[in-house]
Amino acid sequence: MPNRNSRLRVALIAAAMGLSALAAGCATKPDPADEAAVQAYQEANDPLEPMNRYFFEVNQFLDEVLLKPFAGWYHVALPDPAEDGVRNFLRNLKSPVILANDMFQGEWSRAGTTVARFFINSTIGVGGLVDVASMMDMNYHEEDFGQTLAVYGAGEGPYLHLPILGSGNPRDYSGRLVDYALDPLTWVGYAYNVSEINTARAGLEALDTRARNLEAIDELKRGSVDFYATVRSLYRQHRDDLIRNGESEQQASQEMITDEMIPEDGGTSVDLKAAQSDDQITVAE
Amino acid sequence: MLASMSSRRLLIAAGLALFGWTLAPVAPAAADPAAFIQEVSSKAITEMAPAAQETDQQRAIKLKPLMEQYFDMPAIARYMLGSYWPKATPEEQAEFTAVLTDFLALAYGKRFATYTGHEMNIGRVRDEGDRRSVVFSTVKLPNGEPARVDWTIDQVGDAYKIADVKVEGLSLAATHRQEFASVISRNGGSVSALIDMLKQKLGS
Numbered sequence: 249m250p251n252r253n254s255r256l257r258v259a260l261i262a263a264a265m266g267l268s269a270l271a272a273g274c275a276t277k278p279d280p281a282d283e284a285a286v287q288a289y290q291e292a293n294d295p296l297e298p299m300n301r302y303f304f305e306v307n308q309f310l311d312e313v314l315l316k317p318f319a320g321w322y323h324v325a326l327p328d329p330a331e332d333g334v335r336n337f338l339r340n341l342k343s344p345v346i347l348a349n350d351m352f353q354g355e356w357s358r359a360g361t362t363v364a365r366f367f368i369n370s371t372i373g374v375g376g377l378v379d380v381a382s383m384m385d386m387n388y389h390e391e392d393f394g395q396t397l398a399v400y401g402a403g404e405g406p407y408l409h410l411p412i413l414g415s416g417n418p419r420d421y422s423g424r425l426v427d428y429a430l431d432p433l434t435w436v437g438y439a440y441n442v443s444e445i446n447t448a449r450a451g452l453e454a455l456d457t458r459a460r461n462l463e464a465i466d467e468l469k470r471g472s473v474d475f476y477a478t479v480r481s482l483y484r485q486h487r488d489d490l491i492r493n494g495e496s497e498q499q500a501s502q503e504m505i506t507d508e509m510i511p512e513d514g515g516t517s518v519d520l521k522a523a524q525s526d527d528q529i530t531v532a533e
Numbered sequence: 534m535l536a537s538m539s540s541r542r543l544l545i546a547a548g549l550a551l552f553g554w555t556l557a558p559v560a561p562a563a564a565d566p567a568a569f570i571q572e573v574s575s576k577a578i579t580e581m582a583p584a585a586q587e588t589d590q591q592r593a594i595k596l597k598p599l600m601e602q603y604f605d606m607p608a609i610a611r612y613m614l615g616s617y618w619p620k621a622t623p624e625e626q627a628e629f630t631a632v633l634t635d636f637l638a639l640a641y642g643k644r645f646a647t648y649t650g651h652e653m654n655i656g657r658v659r660d661e662g663d664r665r666s667v668v669f670s671t672v673k674l675p676n677g678e679p680a681r682v683d684w685t686i687d688q689v690g691d692a693y694k695i696a697d698v699k700v701e702g703l704s705l706a707a708t709h710r711q712e713f714a715s716v717i718s719r720n721g722g723s724v725s726a727l728i729d730m731l732k733q734k735l736g737s
Contacts, residue, residue, distance in 0.1 A: 278718070285722055287616040288714040471640040473730045477715030481708045489702025494681060 293406055294480065300409040304476050307414060311458075319458035333377040335456050339388055340369050340376030341449065345427045349391035353399045355493075361386050390490055393430070394423025398491045407480055415483035566666045566686040567655050569693040573603050574653060592642035597634060605687055605694035606634050612696075613710045614724065617717050621724040629728055636731045637709075653682070664688040665696070 275297040278285035294300060323331070343366040350359035365381040365388065373380040382388060397419050398404070405418035413421070428434055437443035458465075472478045563569035581595055600606065610630040611618050618626065656669040668684040685697040697706040713727055720726035 284616040284620045288718045474712045474715045477712045481711035
């Protein structure tokens with residue numbers, strides 16, 4: 249990435265300013281007497297909200313000036329099949345980390361799929377550029393150490409939005425570090441003094457993901473009355489879905505029978521089922 | 534940088550939520566939740582067929598009666614306001630419910646055209662008890678990848694109504710609930726501030 253250094257510098261400045269934002273204090277806790285506010289505060293699970301919002305704005309700015317324009321050019325310049333080739337290649341590179349986490353979670357059948365995909369796509373699929381395996385009904389799936397931690401019962405912790413890195417939480421950020429260490433390419437980069445390949449790969453991943461979501465993100469931003477809160481919610485729901493490997497959470501939804509939706513008159517006229525809607529944000533832990 | 538995958542899927546959710554796919558026509562009376570979802574989608578295809586030179590507002594006007602007919606808007610409004618619902622005055626509750634319908638019709642109506650002509654397969658139906666069930670379906674996206682779409686259906690009186698739509702695990706109701714709660718709490722617990730913001734979006 250040609251702008252790596254300037255990005256880094258901006259990130260450092262942003263980090264310094266963010267730390268002072270952090271020092272300036274966390275989110276104001278709601279008045280304990282105000283039940284609705286307390287509940288909203290807990291549901292948001294975002295005690296560092298002022299700092300997170302600050303970094304969110306920084307990232308929005310970086311996105312507008314750097315990532316989005318690059319992604320736009322990339323999207324225009326590359327025909328769709330080439331774009332898919334890039335994604336397939338990047339996904340294939342992730343196979344060792346996915347496999348390790350499949351095994352950590354005891355998902356042996358998924359581990360088998362990961363191995364088969366890797367061999368099929370790396371050979372018949374021309375080094376990973378063509379996803380031949382998915383044509384044979386072996387579809388791609390994601391796994392990472394953040395999910396592994398969740399499967400072992402680790403809580404997500406409060407929401408954390410960091411410069412460049414974006415949405416996360418302590419569990420998922422720790423997971424990313426472990427995945428980085430698990431990845432053979434990390435060590436290839438160090439051993440042969442070509443750690444640029446990892447930077448290039450991260451940049452390309454960001455570019456690919458952004459290019460695929462140009463319109464979607466714009467529309468979401470336009471339609472939203474609080475884009476930060478929307479992104480925070482979507483991040484959690486998406487992680488939750490990945491952790492459950494896309495299975496629906498019957499038990500979780502049954503645990504969600506709460507009385508929060510019952511109005512003070514005892515709910516005589518109210519359909520209580522609304523209170524049980526699948527709110528997977530709060531049931532994650 | 535953003536939760537990009539997620540946001541994309543929500544948009545797809547949005548498009549699909551608003552039934553942009555093709556289905557074989559079915560009998561009009563919904564005998565069970567799965568048949569109900571089929572009915573909703575075939576109705577949506579005829580009613581929401583894209584016309585040339587349509588504005589977002591025009592699409593919203595087309596979509597609104599379908600939402601009022603097939604979605605449990607009062608329950609959705611209550612769920613989305615969450616703990617602030619009991620705090621709101623009856624007037625605010627009524628106004629919020631009305632504005633919300635317009636807001637969702639506008640937000641999702643314009644995405645229709647993008648998501649027409651997809652194949653939907655209805656899978657199993659899970660009884661959640663208490664007159665609620667979830668209908669699982671998959672929709673083939675234009676890029677050929679299947680997306681999971683889960684419909685939460687409530688039996689209200691003798692009719693079925695949609696209470697939530699989830700695409701790839703992303704819930705329409707939960708996402709807006711979080712968004713609205715954030716707006717209200719940042720405005721000192723004022724529900725009318727949220728209503729004003731939604732109206733602003735409608736005006737723009």
